[in-house]
Amino acid sequence: MRVAVIGAGCCGITAVKACLEEGLDVVCFERASDCGGLWWYRDETPESGAGTVMRFTVANTSKEMSCYSDFPPDKDAPLFMTHWQTLQYIRSYADHFGVTPKIRFNHEVLRLDRDGTIRVRDLKTGRDWEDVFDGVLVCTGHHGSPSVPDIPGRELFRGRVMHSRDYKYADEAFRDKTVVVVGFANSALDVAVNLSTVARQVFLSTRRINWVLPSHYKSVPMDVYVLNQARLWLFSWLPHSWFSHFVVSVANDAWDHKALGMEADHDVMSQGLVINQYIDGKLLDGTVKIRGPPQKFTEKGVVMNYVEEEVDAVVFATGFTTGLPFPTDALTRDGERLLLYKMMIPPANPNVAFLGFIDANANLLQAFEMQARYMARVFSGKLTLPSREAMEQDVAATQQKSKSFFVPTPRHSLMIDKIAYVEDLAKILGVKPDYLKLLFTDPKLYYALMTSPVLNYQYRLQGPHCWNGARDAILGFQERLRAPLRHRKNGKHDGRSTANYFTTSKLVALCAVVGVSVCLSNGTLKSARHSVPVFWDRVAQRFLAFAPSFGWPF
Structure with missing residues (x-):
């Protein structure tokens, strides 16, 4: 069976590896000149418009919770790896398992048809051609084009306006300036904290406060502490609210969210958690201040909380639309919601699957890999999918559950309970431990x-x-x-x-x-x-x- 994988980020390379394990004839198309996806930092935004991490990015999940199932990170690597260390890990994985030779770099997919026909362009020669595959795994991620809210008066504003996709680091252009960062998710807080090192004042402008946790708690990575297996087992016997109360208690033990003005009014698990180690100090020293959503632009600034603030620049850290970098008729939608069985498979054409089109309050690499193993078994004929009707019923039930629990935003239509999701796929595959x-x-x-x-x-x-x-x-x-x-060698530590x-x-x-x-x-x-x-x-x-x-x- 011939399989095409589109994208060679951390999801795409594990998809290729899973196909190789099943003996499938697989090829991967990647428009960049190397693998790594978002983790491959470049000073300039690529011509393709693909986003990258920022120059100062450090993973906000620990290395042991951010690794592949058969490729442990180096024991001496820091608990939270920098973007270049993460990229090195991803590329080492691809080389170790023979994935790299299967990737056609500088090849851009121009179109995908539901029957598996792909139109490809060789970016070096400019040649276009079509090929038909028995199965296609789309691993481009769900970040489409930047999402920027329509704020009245933007045409009047004389300052600089940009999206966080194009923000790399706090350069001299921001020194001693007043900057508004719109948003309150991970990127927004990362940008605000980084800007505060050179800017005179940074405002975080948001319509909804998220719960914020530090990356570690009592010198232990937060994900290691919260996602303890025995603790999760015990909480599974109790109402969901008990686990939510536990997470809130940990969050407030780390920081007093009410005192800092960061107390959210929704269930802590119903919206994407924000992980940031430094925002509390920035709020306390006043270099970062929280304001309401931007109401309108003026010539010299932005109105927030009915007060005009004179500002020099605005950074929209407001996420992305859920989309693909090429047109396709294989993906079914209900508005922003993707109608996919197991958050992967269009019931009408299961020969195409979309891996990595999910979000969660945890690192997603575990879920990406399990999705890849699942689809490789399906394509190899060793795992049979339910009927189309059964898959459509499951999609409807999944979407209804999502709507009833998560906050109603486009991003949260992709949210999953990662542990439950992975365990479900693992059970189907027969890899869940007894x-x-x-x-x-x-x-x-x-x-x-x-x-x-x-x-x-x-x-x-x-x-x-x-x-x-x-x-x-x-x-x-x-x-x-x-x-x-471990740094001391005298045996006392x-x-x-x-x-x-x-x-x-x-x-x-x-x-x-x-x-x-x-x-x-x-x-x-x-x-x-x-x-x-x-x-x-x-x-x-x-x-x-x-x-x-x-x-x-x-």
């Missing part, structure tokens, strides 16, 4: 899983294309987390700045072990779920029985 079995057959591995976040390596323990190194990667997680923090986290995790893991035993004694997980008071009563009774085996003198 935790109950591991409890009895490999308790050391089970304990490591429960005291760790939801690591991607666990999806290589069993099933198709399992990896012999998965177990060691999981067991070595804590060591890799500590390794880059072992780098365990994360000790508090691991102690807490052991307690949570103990509860998970106890919970499993309760479920077993109760007959099934289902019966335990339907008798919650009895369940927790038994947990309490068994706590003392299990504690000694974990080294706690209760």
Whole structure:
């Protein structure tokens, strides 16, 4: 089967790799001269209009939660990698698994038809041609053209106006200026913080406040702390609001959101979380101030909160439209909403799939890879899709659930619960770990899983294309987390700045072990779920029985 992959970013290269694992004849078209997608920083915006990270970008998710399932990052790499380190990791992955030779660089896709016909242009020679593929995986990402709100009076404003796509760093043009940054997502806060290093004053102008979390909490990466596997298991038995309250408590323990003027009025999980390590200090020293949405431009400034502020520049960090860099009749929509089965497949033409057209409150690489493995199995004929009618019903149910929970914006039409989404695909593929079995057959591995976040390596323990190194990667997680923090060699410091986290995790893991035993004694997980008071009563009774085996003198 011939498969085309469009795009060689972090999603596209794992799609090529998954196709190679299934023995498919795959080729990837990439309009740039190298792979890396958004992570390939360039001082100038590419002629294609594709965005890149900014010069100062550092990943806001930890390396262990931002890696491929069979390619752990270097143990000495920092917990939060710079854009160039992330790019190096992505390219190393492509080289290691033989993906790079399958990529045709400087080849731009001009059109995609639903039957798999692709029109391609060789950007070096200018030659255009068409080819037909049995399957197509579109991995260009969901960032279409910049989205800029229509603010009255823009034609009057004498200052500089730009979109964050074209912002690279705080150069001398912004020195001692007053700048308005419109938006309140990750890019907006990154730009505002960076501008504050040279600008006289920065205003964050927004119509809706988001919850903001620092990238780490008590010297532990925030994603490692919040997405602890045992903790998530325990919260799965409780109302959703309990987990939301937990995240809010962590956020407010890090910063007093109300005092900083950043207290949102919606469920913390119903909108994309913002991760920024420095915004609190900028708000406290006044170099960044929060204002309401821009109401209109004037000749010398912008009106916000019914007050005109004289400003020199405006940066719109207002996101992108959900779109493709080429026309196609393969993608079905309902306005901004993409009608895709499993957030990938148009029910009417499942020979084409759109990978990476999702968003979440976590790093998405895990989801990208699982999407790629899923579609490679479909294209190889080893996984059968439901009927078109069944897929359309699933799409309708998914969209209704999304509308009822997430805030109603175009970006949030792409939002998923990443962990639940990945687990669903993993179960279908047969790569979801059998935790109950591991409890009895490999308790050391089970304990490591429960005291760790939801690591991607666990999806290589069993099933198709399992990896012999998965177990060691999981067991070595804590060591890799500590390794880059070790600087002293005299033996007096072992780098365990994360000790508090691991102690807490052991307690949570103990509860998970106890919970499993309760479920077993109760007959099934289902019966335990339907008798919650009895369940927790038994947990309490068994706590003392299990504690000694974990080294706690209760």
